[in-house]
Amino acid sequence: MTEMSWDFLPHACRLNHLQVMLLFLVAVILLQTDNSLCDLPFYNGFYYNHVMNDKGNGNEEIHFNGVKLVVETPGDPIFTHRGANVTLSCHYHYDPQLVKSRKIRIKWSKLREDSTKDKDVLVAAGLNHRSFGDFNGRAHLQQDSPGDVSLVIHDLRLHDRGKYRCEVIDGLEDESGIVDLELQGVVFPYQPHRGRYMLNFHEAKRTCEEQDAVIASFEQLFKSWEEGLDWCNAGWLADGTVQYPITLSREPCGGRGMAPGIRSYGERHKSLHHFDVFCFSSYLKGEVYYLSHPQKFTLEEAKQACQDDKAEIAKVGQLYSAWQLHRLDRCDAGWLADGSVRYSIVSPRPKCGPPEPGVRSFGFPKRGKFGAYCYKMN
Numbered sequence: 129m130t131e132m133s134w135d136f137l138p139h140a141c142r143l144n145h146l147q148v149m150l151l152f153l154v155a156v157i158l159l160q161t162d163n164s165l166c167d168l169p170f171y172n173g174f175y176y177n178h179v180m181n182d183k184g185n186g187n188e189e190i191h192f193n194g195v196k197l198v199v200e201t202p203g204d205p206i207f208t209h210r211g212a213n214v215t216l217s218c219h220y221h222y223d224p225q226l227v228k229s230r231k232i233r234i235k236w237s238k239l240r241e242d243s244t245k246d247k248d249v250l251v252a253a254g255l256n257h258r259s260f261g262d263f264n265g266r267a268h269l270q271q272d273s274p275g276d277v278s279l280v281i282h283d284l285r286l287h288d289r290g291k292y293r294c295e296v297i298d299g300l301e302d303e304s305g306i307v308d309l310e311l312q313g314v315v316f317p318y319q320p321h322r323g324r325y326m327l328n329f330h331e332a333k334r335t336c337e338e339q340d341a342v343i344a345s346f347e348q349l350f351k352s353w354e355e356g357l358d359w360c361n362a363g364w365l366a367d368g369t370v371q372y373p374i375t376l377s378r379e380p381c382g383g384r385g386m387a388p389g390i391r392s393y394g395e396r397h398k399s400l401h402h403f404d405v406f407c408f409s410s411y412l413k414g415e416v417y418y419l420s421h422p423q424k425f426t427l428e429e430a431k432q433a434c435q436d437d438k439a440e441i442a443k444v445g446q447l448y449s450a451w452q453l454h455r456l457d458r459c460d461a462g463w464l465a466d467g468s469v470r471y472s473i474v475s476p477r478p479k480c481g482p483p484e485p486g487v488r489s490f491g492f493p494k495r496g497k498f499g500a501y502c503y504k505m506n
């Protein structure tokens with residue numbers, strides 16, 4: 129091997145072999161130091177370092193890389209019902225564990241199905257917390273044990289259903305988990321008195337609300353289909369799609385050859401396209417009952433009769449809830465608030481409609497006298 133020549137370097141820079149070796153060693157050490165950053169274990173969290181932590185907040189413990197914040201939420205949806213109090217579980221800890229507690233902030237928000245912007249539910253820092261919108265006065269943090277930042281919501285409403293984000297914020301960094309809150313209830317198709325396929329998306333939403341219900345989610349429709357819902361008219365769902373559930377394949381409902389399932393028209397124009405709607409309702413706080421009268425009522429008389437009985441005429445969503453969740457079984461046709469005439473059968477029998485349980489409808493009679501279904505708050 130011939131000796132290496134360093135003649136290309138200017139005279140002042142000429143290095144002897146020893147100096148070259150030294151430089152080489154330094155370079156290798158530098159490179160290794162650099163590489164060691166890549167050897168840090170990967171966490172699906174974030175690393176602390178001394179830069180981001182404010183002083184006097186347990187920082188001595190977090191001056192090294194690799195402490196992570198862990199936020200835990202349940203993997204399965206929580207099922208409850210309207211009117212219930214619910215705890216959405218969320219806990220955090222540091223791994224490895226820290227001796228001193230750190231100041232953190234908590235933010236609970238609700239994900240929106242039809243937009244990217246979350247809805248604020250509650251924020252908390254230290255002893256202060258604040259809830260927003262219609263969660264005001266209904267939501268608070270549980271804080272039963274260290275690291276417990278579970279959200280308690282009282283008196284659940286139909287539109288409380290959905291996914292909630294629990295966010296723990298430590299300094300500049302944050303970690304979060306999702307809790308899925310589902311309500312038990314009943315899905316029903318709705319067609320207004322004007323007839324079939326008259327509602328755009330916005331009207332569909334409003335129509336369900338007028339029946340003491342909300343527009344159903346796909347998950348709710350799917351669950352109802354699993355439980356046997358079969359309906360051959362397409363209806364809006366909360367995500368802006370139009371679908372219908374078929375348990376018994378037949379020609380006019382997507383074809384005989386198609387397997388049972390949810391048939392989908394996909395996403396439709398929210399203002400220009402018109403369909404029916406699927407509504408969702410959950411347990412009632414009050415009671416639906418049949419009010420009879422020897423002469424029967426017109427619609428206006430039925431409304432008055434319920435009021436005279438310290439109640440109000442029942443809405444369609446209330447009758448469906450009474451049927452499916454409170455087992456109202458009454459073989460008498462009665463007026464409802466929207467001008468339809470229906471009755472609710474749990475145990476099918478002769479002269480009470482088809483052999484399956486269900487809410488029977490006579491549509492929206494223009495004349496004729498019937499009983500009345502009233503709704504009374506408990």
Ligand SMILES: *[C@@H]1O[C@H](CO)[C@@H](O)[C@H](O)[C@H]1NC(C)=O
Binds near residue numbers: 283
């Ligand atoms: C919910 O909590 C409130 C306040 O603690 C209580 O008064 C109410 O009875 C609870 N409701 C139910 C359904 O448990």
